[in-house]
Amino acid sequence: MPAKKNSQVPFIQSLDRGLTILKCVALSQQPVSLGEIAGLLSIDRSSAFRLAHTLRRRGFLACPPGRKDYVLGSSMWTLSHQYDWSNMLVKVAHPELKRLATEINETAHLAIREGKSALFIDSAHATHVIAVAGQTGELVPLYCTAHGKALLADADEPELRAQFGPGPLQKFTKNTITGIKALAKECSDIKKRGYATDESEYGAEMRCIAAPIRIGDQTIVGSIGISAPASRFAREQYSAYGAEVCRVAQRIGKFLNNPDANS
Template identity: 60%
Template sequence: MPLTSVKKNGKRRAGAPDTPAIQSLDRGLQILEAVGKSPEPVSLGQLAAMLGIDRSSAFRLAKTLKRRGFLTTPSAGRDYVLGSSVWRLSRQYDWSKMLARVAHEPLKTLAAQTHETAHLAVREGRKALFIDHVTTSHVISISGQTGELVPLYCTSHGKALLIDFEEQDLVDLLGPKPLKVYTKNTIQSIRSLAAECTSLREKGFATDESEYLEGVRCLAAPIRDRDGQVIASIGISAPAARFPREREREFAGLVVAVAAEIGELVGSLED
């Protein structure tokens, strides 16, 4: 199997990493690319030749990738193929794209109904990831971009995604350390966040009272699959002056209704 090799003369090629940690990451990514492109399992010797390193160094890299599930050796063999972690990542990417397609029209409807920017988000580790958004014609609008990551604990989307979490679940996800403070309204402890999640479950939606960005109010609701599991969130963001508390009930009704609509659309795809 032809694999691209790296020069062994000790000179760093143009654009190559210049620190050991980054070099190891670069080599690990090269391994994944090579194994992914190969129609056959790839041997340790082939990996070492491709990277221009000795077999023991190649083995340590492959062992780390195998431990994390990115490589595996089928049937107790010694050669490598891509592992389950790669497939999980690819499914998550495909799932997010599918969800964005299904939810785009309801998202546009929500933006038109509220005249405010509407976002669709999924959980990505300890963050909420915006996978789609629709802006409005306001001169001043809140336009978080698709692909942007925001904290879970101090944004309406994040709290909607965490709405079913109990205190221990939150500790397991976010860790026991104090939470980073962004504004004077930011939640600062897991205990406070757990108490808010309990309250949010009763309301069915989450708010952000200028907890992440000063002068910005947001409202989001969880999107659930047919089993009741939270799979995403949808919501709106606006300058606080344009989103007084008196409008919370009105906006919440619209957001919750659109979240339910998207949940039904996703459920229909599972039939």
């Protein structure tokens, strides 16, 4: 993008500033003081005060009891909970999903976490006629699928134990990981490597690779990956495809953070 061909549509200054405040408060882990807000926007304290005040009266900001600095308010909570976010992720990720599918020429999937399962919320098929498991809407276990394990990548052993209980996990195939300890090791490997694999751990004769989609390089909000019959998907391709899947996942994450990005 050589020159900002920014539309001439005038910006509503005060709204823009208000949104900046909102973003800044949301991303800060500590409460934000008025002075910081004013400094950030390079505006007078009084202006910052009035903006923050309207945000507060609308419930988008709030003051911790007794304190006079700002944290996010309940409106943000309410709105974000009532909205069906999977649509959002689908919308953002779909072009990438399609690119991935045609590039690798296999089926690509998009999944989110839904309780103890991974839920496929979108897919893009390649030219192959042979349908692959994992239709949109399908729920699969977290601990024995590539998507599921990608979604679990940040979990440590205590967390996994809280999720799945202490007992051994259900065995679907001879490759299924059934021990929590082994699963924790797997997760930390996935986190290092960037992508998760599924060596026929749930469905037989299936290979799958998936990478977690992170916002702000932190919280995992979904996963993207490809799957194919083991016969068509050799183990030697893991590292190459894995890198590609990671790149796509990162791009989606980046786009979620910064919608202005190119393309």
